[in-house]
Amino acid sequence: MRSPIHLVGLKHVVSRPGLGALLLSLALVQTKAQVMTDQNSTASVHPANQSGMFSWTVDGGNQLQQQWFWYALGPRGGSTPPASIDTLPLTQDAQPTPNTLNLGYQGNGFLLTIGYTLTGGAPGSGVSDIGESIRIQNQTGNTLPIIFYQYSDFDLNGAPGTDTITLSGPPRGGFNDAFQTHGPISMSETVVTPPANEGEAATEFSTLAKLNNGSAPVVLNNNATASGNVTWAFEWDLNIAPGGTVLISKDKNLQVPEPSALALVGLGILGLALRRGRFSK
Incomplete structure (x- = not known):
């Protein structure tokens, strides 16, 4: 809603x-709220509250409850309590084209910008993709220690349910992939660069409660799998050089098969089973 x-x-x-x-x-x-549109897809973002990206529809069905960002100033384990980025002054809120959105936020000594690009598939294809570019620019003459969090709550098949989430990463450590499924429906997110230092797969609201605790630093627990009404989060522990910029580039993809296609697959499997049963008699 x-x-x-x-x-x-x-x-x-x-x-x-x-x-x-x-x-x-x-x-x-x-x-x-801003709404991006492209072919069979829409994505809605509210830049001024924690709703963040609160809807991602593919062929008319919404698969997302919330995906948004938090930050904390200071080193890992010794930072300020996290705050959602919508607590910062909004300096940019523009849609250059119907399928893109650019946001900007002014922090204390840093500038945060987010660029979204929605790429839908042909109507009825069940596929959709969103690319994101997140830039954090240090506007000071000193190294800026900052922690950046992404929190995600996908409700595949349109409602909370029996989903499974798996977080994985490169051999050197960290996390750069999230893969969530609900039956044949799947969501995958890949961090192109840099991988997140920490991750957390959990059940709904537990990670969100930590991010909104308001009184203590937060380090995600690196739990890599969860099942049920699941959520997941990434954490980047950054030290940005004076005047420097860090780019977090990532891409997320939805695969939502049509019910008719699933029915045809089911009928094919049933027919094969019946034929095998007939020949085995």
């Missing part, structure tokens, strides 16, 4: 028709 639009700071001005209408228009632009 789309998050409501919030209006801030309009008291005492709406009685002035020109100024009130202008401020109302600006407020709507600055806080509304």
Whole structure:
């Protein structure tokens, strides 16, 4: 369900028709959810609250509850408590094309930008892809220790259920792949660079509660698998050089077979079983 639009700071001005209408228009632009569209797919992002990316539909079916980002300043294990990026001032919120979205946030000594590109498949194909480029620029003259988190809650098949999630990574350690399934439906995310230092597969809300604890540093527990109503998260422990920029590049893909295609597969298997049974008599 789309998050409501919030209006801030309009008291005492709406009685002035020109100024009130202008401020109302600006407020709507600055806080509304943005919807990317391409062929058989849509993806909705609310940049101003923890809803984040709260919908990803493929051929009319939504597969996502929430995917969003948190950050903490300081070294691993000794940082500030995490905060979601929507607590930072929003400096950019633009859709250059219907299937792209660019967001920018100004932190204390750093600039964070996120670029999304949605690539849908042909109608009825059941496939969709989202590429993401996340840049964190150190705007200070000192090394910036910063921790960046991604939290993901996919509800494959449109509802919480019996999903399985597996996190994996390169031989040198860390995590760069997430693979979640619900029957024949699958979601995969690949981190092109750099791999996350930590990961956490869990059941719904447990990781989210840690990220929102508000009082203590958070290090993900590196649990790599979970089943049921699952969520998963990645953590990057970064030290950005003075004036430097770190790029986190990743891609996620959905495969949602049509029910009719699944039915045909099922009928084929049933027919094969019947033929085998007949010949074995």
